[in-house]
Amino acid sequence: MEWTGHSEHLTAAVGMTQVWRPDTTEEAWRLKRQYGTFASYVAGGTWLRTRWESGSSVLPPYLISLDKIAPLQAIQQLESEQEAVELRIGAAVTLAAIESHPLAGGAVPLLGKAVSAVAAPSVRRQATIGGNVMSRSGDLIPALLALDAVIVSYSQGQYERQPLAEWLAGDGGDCDKLTVGFELKQVGGSCWFRKIGRRETFTPSVITIACAYRADSTAGRLLDVRIAVGGAGMAPVRLYEAETAAESGASGASVYAAVRKGIPSVADDYASAAYRRMAAANVIAAELDRAASG
Ligand SMILES: Cc1cc2nc3c(=O)[nH]c(=O)nc-3n(C[C@H](O)[C@H](O)[C@H](O)COP(=O)(O)OP(=O)(O)OC[C@H]3O[C@@H](n4cnc5c(N)ncnc54)[C@H](O)[C@@H]3O)c2cc1C
DSSP, rough: EEEETTTEEEEEETEEEEOOOOOOOOOHHHHHHHGGGGGGSSSSOOHEEEEEEEHHHHOEEEEEEETTTTGGGEEEEEEEETEEEEEEETTOHHHHHHHHHHHIIITTTHHHHHHHHHHHHHHEEEEEEHHHHHHHOOOOEEEEHHHOOEEEETTTTEEEEHHHHHHHHHHOOOTEEEEEEEEEEEOOOOOEEEESSSSSOOOOOSEEEEEEEEEETTTTTTEEEEEEEEEETTTEEEEEHHHHHHHOOOOOHHHHHHHHHHHOOOOOOSHHHHHHHHHHHHHHHHHHHHHHHH
């Protein structure tokens, strides 16, 4: 890779590809708007690189690196009350930084568990939360959905906040939009996170499950249950019906049925839709039953 000075930015020539390293959100967006589909934002590059190497997508003529944009690298506490922490995590914060940050991986256990379950430490030192979510298939998405996260994006001089669940339900719309960060709130309670794979070592997850809840031990009830699932090739979703069933104290069989109903029907070369539904329903119904019975 050869580094050359260009305009006010340092750019690198990688073969025929030029890498721009803007200092601000506005400049990054302007470059993307200028080059359109000939450019791609790049954060850690770990997801993009596997796609270029496998031939699933082509290295574009321009890359817009996000590594010099300070607000995208920051973890900021918005508010802290008793038992509640509200955070903004910049899109280009690495998974390793989240893992070791006392307010992120530490104070938000569901996020901490999800981050630790992604790839190996060497990948986590480069991979970012923004890249994970923007790939639309990352393992962090179910955890962020269960935390009711909000995605903050920038386009044409405007910042926009949107619930992540709503953003995922859309088609992504304006592909020049830059994701600036995520806002989330941790309000105590318990949580668990599971990646069901075909074997222990890294393979794309068959299904990823994130769950948060509060347990009312005197009444033997679960409150504020939030369950989200994702996995290779499947659009991540919240399982609202299963959440309501669990909160109402419905039987394990009803929770099981609601989970099966809520999981999108997606199969790939490794797992059928029926297997995904069954695996998720077994795990979720068993875990919630254990939580309710203390
Ligand atoms: C060996 C290996 C193992 C892996 N294991 C896992 C795993 O277990 N679980 C998992 O979820 N993933 C896994 N991955 C995939 C990947 O590492 C992660 O999803 C990672 O978090 C992606 O982040 P990144 O910064 O590298 O994204 P990049 O590759 O830089 O970008 C990903 C996509 O997001 C876009 N993008 C990035 N940032 C922004 C932004 N701020 N605004 C708009 N668009 C943006 C890019 O244009 C690109 O389309 C693995 C990858 C490798 C190589």
